[in-house]
Amino acid sequence: MNLYGRVSICGVISEYTGVGKPGAPDMLNVIHKRVTIKGFLAMDYMSLFPEFVSTTIDLIRTGKLHVLEDVSFGLESVPSAFVGLFRGYNVGKRIVQVSMIKGSDTHDLPT
Incomplete structure (x- = not known):
């Protein structure tokens, strides 16, 4: 500090x-x-909040802000991912990807 x-x-x-x-x-x-x-x-x-969302999306799209995602895969990983939240194990946004839809990109931002 x-x-x-x-x-x-x-x-x-x-x-x-x-x-x-x-x-x-x-x-x-x-x-x-x-x-x-x-x-x-x-x-x-x-x-x-509305101004924050608009500004944040613009910063992510332009590459000036990078999103940290802590991703686990599969429904079986939900319990450990949830417990990890309370134990402080994750960094960034905690996500459990249950399945992937063909042709989709999990990082698409809303328009």
Whole structure:
């Protein structure tokens, strides 16, 4: 973390069950680096959602934003994929691809 760094936190799915060690930051480092940590709820910004979707789709289409997908294949992978969400195993969007429709591209964006 940089000196005077800022951290925004929205969602901690791995902590919803209350099992295991919380993902709290190293508070000594937070103090020494004078870090600001601010939590927020996505619902606080729902009025901005349509603009967010439009801007995000444009950034993805132009290659300025890259999507991280953590993909598992097959219906049998659903239980482990679901458990992995709560254990913090995935990075990016967690997807279980149950089947592939011929001629389709799973990365097509809505128009």
